[in-house]
Amino acid sequence: MKDSIIADLKNSYGLICNQITPVTGGLLNLKWKVSTEKGELLVKQYSTKRYSRERIERIESALQRQIILEKKGVPCPFLWQYGDRVIRWLDDETAYMVMDFCSGKTENPDTITITQMRSLGSACAVMHKAFSELQEPSVKSLPNFGGYTMDLLWENFNSRMMKCAPDANVEYRKALLAMEPILKQLSTEFFDKFPKGLAHEDIQPGNILFHVDGVSAVVDFDRNCYSYIWHDIGRAILSFALEGNIMNVEKVGGFLEGYSQHSELTLTNIADALRLSWCIETPWWIRPEFFRECDEIPKRFKDEMLWLTEHWFEIESLLCS
Structure with missing residues (x-):
């Protein structure tokens, strides 16, 4: 941790760092668990190589929404503020924030219990309900990356087909060709049936902490934006x-049982949410670099998209079996 951050923690928040332990995870961002007289905290420094100042300002807006959600009972970390801001800029390359350190552990499909899944469904529904009660975002525009609209989905697909050389990776080319029949049968109104609003947009194992009986914290609201709410469901x-x-x-x-305690949801809705996730995320994960040697996390995302491609027309029956 930079000396300037240590000094600012003391001068701005009255925090004296007794012990500083690096925390892994988070592309290029740096995180530390900090022991102080006011409890255990997490300090996160944003990468100015990964994020522009404009992007970090958008993250500030997302974190301001997280503050409201935490007050409404959504299980997410308490964020420390200096004045009315969460992110502190010390210079052009140093932007950081402070939050309470949340206990819990991450789970994966092999380790998570049905009780924890029920709790995850409940937490997602409570979060979506709290989001819906916030003032409507001033800009109701969907993200312009990924397949959030039919035009973007086709644009991404056609671009990748044009760039796919005859000698490209066999499995990558096969994955692209398998997508085409799905795209051709999608109607232009496909996206119209999905509710729009504020969504977390990154419900994945690294961002959910659990205790034995359920969710202890939903973390990392950096990607929170106006989107399709059911993308959170499909991703979960x-x-x-x-x-x-x-x-x-x-x-x-x-998950369905937990979510339904707060908002209406059916297995058919979940099947549609999975298809929506395929539309949004195939431009991210069906890419040549992920069909070569790559990290475990993008490989997992790629394999999920391949599974959805293979089972697109039978998802409902699989969920009901």
Whole structure:
């Protein structure tokens, strides 16, 4: 941790760091668990190589929403503010924030229990309900990356097909060709049936902490924006219920039961949410670099998209089996 951050923690927040321990995870961003007289905290420094100042300002807006959600009972970390700001800029290359350190552990499809899945469903519904009660975002525009509209989805697909050389990776080319029949049968109104609003947009194992009985914290609201709410649902099911090449229907049922305690949801809705996630995320993960040697996390995302491609026309029956 930079000396300037240590000094600012003391001068701005009255925090004296007794022990500083690096925390892994987070592309290019730096994180530390800090022991202070006011409890254990997490300090996160944003990478100005990964994020522009404009992007970090958008993250500030997302974190301001997180503050409101935490007050409404959503299980997420308490954020420290200096004045009315969460992110502190010390210079052009140093932007950081402070939050309470949340206990808990991460889970994956192999380790998560049905009880924890039920709690995850409940936490997602409570979060979506709290988001819906916030003042409507001034800009109701969907993200312009990924496949958030039919035009963007086709644009991404056609671009990749044009760039796909005859000698390209066989599995990558096969994955692209398998997408085309799905795209051709999608109607132009496909996206119209999905509710729009504020969504977390990054419900994956690294961003959910659990205790034995359920969710202890939903973290990392950096990507929170106006989007399709059901993308959170599809992403949660893929991240926690898809065990290898098999969808665990009991865990899907647990999530459904938890979510339905607060908002209406059906298995058909979940099937549609999975298809929506495919539309949004194939431009991110069906890419040549992820069909070569790559890190475990993008490989997992790629494999999820391949599973959805293979089972697109039978998702409902798989969820009901």
